[in-house]
Structure formats: C-alpha cells, structure tokens
Amino acid sequence: MSETKAPSNFIRQIIDRDLAEGKNDGQVVTRFPPEPNGYLHIGHAKSICLNFGIAESYGGSCNLRFDDTNPEKEEDEYIQSIKQDVQWLGFQWNGEERFASNYFDQLYDLAVGLIQKGLAYVDSLSPTEIAEYRGNFTTPGKPSPYRDRSVDENLALFEQMRDNKLDEGEAVLRAKIDMQSPNISLRDPILYRIRKKTHHQTGDKWVIYPMYDFTHPLSDAIEGITHSLCTLEFEDHRPFYDWVVENTSVPATPRQYEFARLNLNYTVTSKRKLKQLVDEGHVDGWNDPRMPTISGLRRRGYTPTSIRTFCESVGVSRADSVVDMAMLEAAIRDDLNQHAPRAMCVMNPLKVVIENWEAGKEETLVAPVHPQNESMGTRHVPMTREVYIDREDFREEANKKFKRLVLGDRVRLRYGYVVRATDVVRDDQGEIVEVRCSYDPNTLGKNPENADDQGKMRGVIHWVSADKGLPCEVRLYDRLFSAANPDKGLEEGQTFLSHINPESLTVLEDCWVEPGLRGALAQTRYQFEREGYFCVDQDSTDERLVFNQTVGLRESWPKEA
C-alpha cells in the first residue's frame, strides 16, 4: 500500500503558507454552506470533499451550515436530504449543523452598527429604480436620493422595516460604498430586504432577511472559519466580503478563496436545471438513477468511495473545465471491480437445451464469489438440462473473432461444462427460439481433450438455469443528454431540454439471474459477469428483483467480429 500523498492544489498551498506564517493560531476551519433549495449533486460533492478533506488532513474541522437567507426557495425536505447525502459520503461535520438563520439577531445588530457608523442607509427607491441607478458595465452608478439620510432617520426606518411597518419592495438597507466602482458588486450592495414569508427555521419572527453577501462573511467570522472556499462566480464579491468583516465587530478574519466549479459532460449540474427536470417530469425524481445528484448516483449504485476518489482525481484549480464522464465511470468501476460479488444474469434470454443431459437432473456447480479474492468465498450455481444464454452470445455462423457460441462449435458455460451447438429451433416467423446443444461431461474444471479437432472452443459465456433461475427486471441507463454540452448548439426556441436523450432508460422485463440472489436487499451491488455492475433498486420486492445498471464493463473487442 503506497502512502496516499495529499494532492497538491493552490488552496492547500495557501493553507501551508498560512500555517508556516502562524496565522489563525495554526487552526484550519472550513465549512460546507449549501442553500437548502434543492438536492445535492456531483458538483457539491467536489466542494464537500474539498472542505471536509482539507479539514481532515490538517487536523481541523468543517462545519455544515445551511445558507438559509431566502425563505422563498427553501424547504425542510432539502435540509434532510443534504444531511443524509453528506453523511452517506462519509463525512461528519463539527458539532450540530448550523444555520445562517441562527445568527439573524447578531446580523441585525451588526447592521445597526453599520448604520451608526454611517456605512449603511435605508433606500426607498423601487426595485427598478435601484437597477437604473446602479448603472451598467460601461456607465457608473449614481447615488440614490436617499443615500444621505441621517443616522437617526436610517435607524428609525430600519426599525420600521424590521417591525413590519413597510411593504415588500418599499425599502432596503444598503451598504454605503461606491456607486462609481467598476466592480458592480460594490455599488452600494443591498444588505437587507423585506420578505413577508414564513421561514422554515425562524417562522414568522422576521419580515426582513439579510442578503447572502452580508450574511456569508459574518457567519464565517462568527463560526471562526479560517478558509472560506467558494466557486469562481463569487470572486467579484470578495472585496465586499472583506469590507463586511473589516467594518463590523466580529471575532475573526476569515478569508475567501475561489475554485472552479465542476462540470461534467453529457449532463447538467445546475440546481435550477435539475429542479426543472424533476418538476416537469423528465425524470423520476431527484433520485432518478440518471440524475447527477448524490441521491441519484446512490440509487444508481455508485459508492461513496468512488465519488470521493473521483473528486480527488479531478483536482482543484481555477480553470473552467468540463470533466469527461468516463472519469466518473472509471472511479466506480475501480471500486466495484475490487469489491462487488460476481453473479450471472441473462438479460435477453435464449433457451438452450442440452440434449444429452438427463431430464430432471440438477447439479450444483461451485463458483468463486470473486475471481481475484478468495476470502469472499464461493457460491453455488445450479445446472440443469435447460438454461438461458444471451441472444447476443449465439450466432449461426461467425468469423474467428466471435468468441461465443456458434452453430457447430463449442463454448464453455462459465463455471460449468463445454457445450456444442448442434441445432436450432425456429418459430413460425423463422426466428430462433431455442438452441440444441450437447455437453461434454469431462470438461468440468478442465479443457476438452480434443480441443483441435471438431472445431475449437471459442470462449466462455454466462448462463442461468431455466428451471432454477430467478426472473427479474433490469433497468439499463444511457446518458441523460445526447449532447456533450446540453447548453450549446441550441436553435431558436430550444433549451437544454431539447438535448434530452429519449433512450436514456431501457427496461428489460424478462431477465434471469442465478438463484443465489434471492432476497437481495436494495442497494446491494453485483458484477453481472461479462455485462457490468448492477445494484438492487428500491423498487425490488421479494417476488421480483429489480436491478439498476450502474455502469457497463469496459469493452474492447474487434469491431468486425
């Protein structure tokens, strides 16, 4: 086992430097701060792994904080799912989960302090007027006529806002900074707005709610966060983040650092778009196995380890990038290859009758649970006169590269005997419905003695006893979108939804799996040999197993076979 060295990235370098300079008393405290307005997705996993991972490797701690400053979009359902997902990934936050709303009282006092210092004022401009006064990229903003209200008047007005004396949109509290700033987020950013909505944590206590830009630096400071990691789009807000920390009396000086968010091809990682997919019924819910949500990946069969190693492998940088889905798939294949028990499942059954096998005779074959890991033990696979093989594994004729069953040739039934196809049975339409075979009783665990005459043994195929196998359902998944970037190449009137892959889900109803899987619990993962990795879906019942394809095996065989 090689020592896993902490991956180098610019954030770790900053922390190393800070530690070397003795900053923050040698402490490293991070936080993962989601807004509870949706389910977590693979992009959040990157942030979670970064924040918790850094805390872990520097002997620090990481808080879970809900950034719940906008009661309009937030729900308790999201809070619960977020907590579950973080824990499932294997991380434990420091103490209880926190809420920005825990700090509403302190935030209010700090805002009053800003007013008293002449650094904040109540603006009575309408929303559209505020937008006009703000200017744009080329035009500097101009001061609101209310910008120079007296401290006393501001204090009184802010109190009226808080005491529900004003209507929504009638007034806001703004920081007094610089309406001419080339950085638009410094043109007197809004600190508080009136929202007469019941809040999932504070109920009806408040009718004014602080904005993210005001809340975040203060929450960080209150919690003693040392390194506040967020994505690139907040870069322009950093000067205001520092302004807030400098101009309020808070116990610490957290610093914000930005990294590039994760993009994956053939999917979307935007809460808004994911919510749209769910709300409009394009998928089966937030945990649809095709979704890039943590809960979707979980249902699909991804392991926490695979998601964590994936996040580690993509690294952390400041360059916009789009990670290839193949990297995610490589991570889950790697984990499951090592740990998933093997089983045989036939998904497109074709009956095979072994004519020289005595009717009614059953033989129990012994197979390893894992070919490279003896400690996982063995399993019993019943062999009978009639078995199913996959239709893809039989051809009447084929060239030498086809390593499966061909009429007249031999193939091994995995863990069992070598059989030779002798004839086919067709239905009225001429379609093959059955293959007749003979078997060589002397080939269990050894090769046929006459390998060279009478045609060679072409390969090994999987199979399931027709009498003893279990009928089951298998759900196959393809990428949710057929375009690498669903937001690109759109015609007039099209949206990312136009790129949805209509064949992202294939349900196979007539599948057969070896009987040892009877009663398998939801989430149990297997490698179906020669097919891929699958896990038991939550829709599974005692009567009927349902499997989700997590990912196929790597396939590399000659195209013209």
Place this chain on the structure above:
RNA sequence: UGGGGUAUAGCCAAGUUGGUAAGGCAGCGGGUUUUGAUCCCGUUAUUCCCAGGUUCGAGUCCUGGUACCCCAGCCA
C-alpha cells in the same frame, strides 16, 4: 463596452526560487486469464494560447496580442 478571471496532450491536472514537461482518464500495441473484464508490460506534448524580447538556458521573467468564463437579482 468597464471590472474580475483562466489558457500545459482528446479530457482533468502537477509543474513555487528560470535548469531541460508528473500523474489520472481516454486511446493504441503486447502478455496472462474459465468475464472480450481485471491484472501486467510498453506506447501517447522536442513542447506549454499566439508573437516578439531578456537569458548559457523560459511552461515559468518582460512586452504586445488572441480566445474563453464570470459580474448589471430586493437569488445563492
């Protein structure tokens, strides 16, 4: 258009004081194999967005370009 960022292989990504381009994914070739899997071995950038310059020496420093991303919510 003003401001803020980013450019290293098909995709991520190391490269810190200038010393002669890590690693992963994908690909390709070969070996082992009762999974066309796994595993193993080999291979894939004379060049770092472009053009100049400094230097014995530049992905790293300087100058000038180019491309792409973010910002004009009382969202986060």
